[in-house]
Amino acid sequence: MNFNQEMANYFRARFPFLHITTWEEERVISELRTLAQSEEMIKTPRTFFTWSVTEGFKRNEESGPDAMKTPVKALDFIEKYKEPAIFVLKDFHVFLGGENRTADPSIIRKIRDLSVVLEKSPAPKNVVFLSPSEHIPFDLQKDLTVVEYGLPTFEDIKEVLRKMIDVNRSNSRITITLTSEDEERLAKAAMGLTLQEAENAFALALVTRGGLDLNSLESVLHEKQQIIKKTGVLEYIKSEPRISDVGGLENIKRWLKKRNRSWLDSAAEYGLPSPKGLLLTGVPGCGKSLIAKSISSMWHLPLLKLDMGKIFSGIVGSSEGNLRKAIATAEAISPCILWIDEIEKGLSGIDSSGDSGTSSRVFGTLLTWMQEKSKPVFVIATANNIQSLPPELLRKGRFDEIFFVDLPTKKERMDIFNIHLSKRLTSPKARGDFQIDEETLSLLADRTETFIGAEIEQICIAALFEAFSEERSLTVNDLKKVIANTVPLSKTQSEQIRKIREWANLRAVAATPQEDRAGYDKLPKINGADSAEPDQDISSTRGGRSLDF
Ligand code: ATP
16 A cells, blocks of 8 residues: 555544654655645545644745744644544654653653544544654654655656756756666666655765766766665665676676676566576685675665674574565665675584574575565575575575586686786886786686686785885786796695585586586695595596586
8 A cells, every 4th residue: 555545544533642653754744735635535625734843833835933842842832623624743743752862751741641532533533743753752652643655666767867967968168968767777776765865865976077977987886875775784885896806707707797787677578587696605705705796886876785694693683584674675775786795604503502593583584585575676695605504595586597617617717817916917017028918818717727806816915015015017927937936725725626516516606607618727735745535537527517698
């Protein structure tokens, strides 16, 4: 039921006191003012009053006498008024306690007494309390009916944007280059803001960039950070990495590219559901977090990181309450991406009774939401220790796909070297006559068999430090030297890698497509040359089913 219909029902049923929690006073007042005159909706039209501590009562925008500015006098006025009326009271929460204030007992008493008077009054009279706070004093909990006032719909926000475009269209100093799809993206990015906040965000984008285009999304997303910060358990991640900053992992990239416009209306009209999410698992340091971050810039959606540690920390509230708050925030600002990093961390205690079932309850809440969510919140969960993940999480329907990110293949290592060298060799001093060509990349990739992406990045940085300390430009020799001195993680953890590959072969799809998996890569022997473990041919033991997208 929509807000207007719900309020009309309460007015007609003569509910004496209604409580609406909102920051959007003006929007609510404007809707209620129209409702008060609608014979069709409420049968008996009513005089519409608003009240605040500074203005007292206002009837149809005209200020009332000064004496009405105290809350007790205001309640007296309501009691004695003889005609059908709706009284919207703005500042009463200030006298009702909550948010470290002390309640005024005489006002609470007066409200309770008034309740009986309103119910018996021959003329229908209703009182609506508007407050930014949810607090209702214990004594009044049976007298007040709480009504939800939702955030503006997509249509509301789009109308604000349209108006702003129309007003500025003829201004020669402002350039507006929005296609109708861009407009949709911009309006969707503002979901979760109040109308005023959305208007402010569009206006800010307009003045800072001298116009509106797809890049104005940044200003709108910036406005949203405020909401996210207040939850305490969600973090807004500025989406710096682009998908082109990720080397290899073409299978995931293709999957994501195909779903780029999946949350636009055109996809829904085509008959497509919005994607639920992905679980990325695999060898640490091979780009899982990087992929999670780059989806945001690819899809032009805000990225929220959910810190499982904070959910359970007890610093900001109860664990289940924290998760519910995080989910509600993500839904309010959807479409968005919710990144749950190291999801296994929060779920590892599920089987143990050590935390009196808190982990199980939190996990249950998460699973149910993932299964049933109707709002376009794309969940990207990353996990290193997959063995500890509960099987329920992996069941079909929770995630659209589970991808396994393995040690990079030769082709992927070449890509990763290319990305990190190109990113850093921007000054002529550092670059000198270093050539980032096929031959060099191939040589470096051959020497870094079984290295992870993070190690390749570190090799590039360490080699540059070598060159910098000797005040010269980078050479291939610098890189070769650092490589020779690096012991890759895969060497010390080959047993774990072998295990997670076995796991992934059954349950996950390889992030690397078949064509990039060719070539002979070996998993190093455990504990060096003394081990009885033979070298393993990665091309036959690489983890993840080869399903190409
Ligand atoms: P962890 O689980 O330990 O957090 P991860 O798989 O999430 O590991 P990232 O944090 O994405 O790994 O990788 C660490 C860093 O290594 C990245 O910031 C990036 O600079 C580099 N890196 C890793 N993999 C790649 C890749 N495929 N392409 C480019 N850079 C990479």
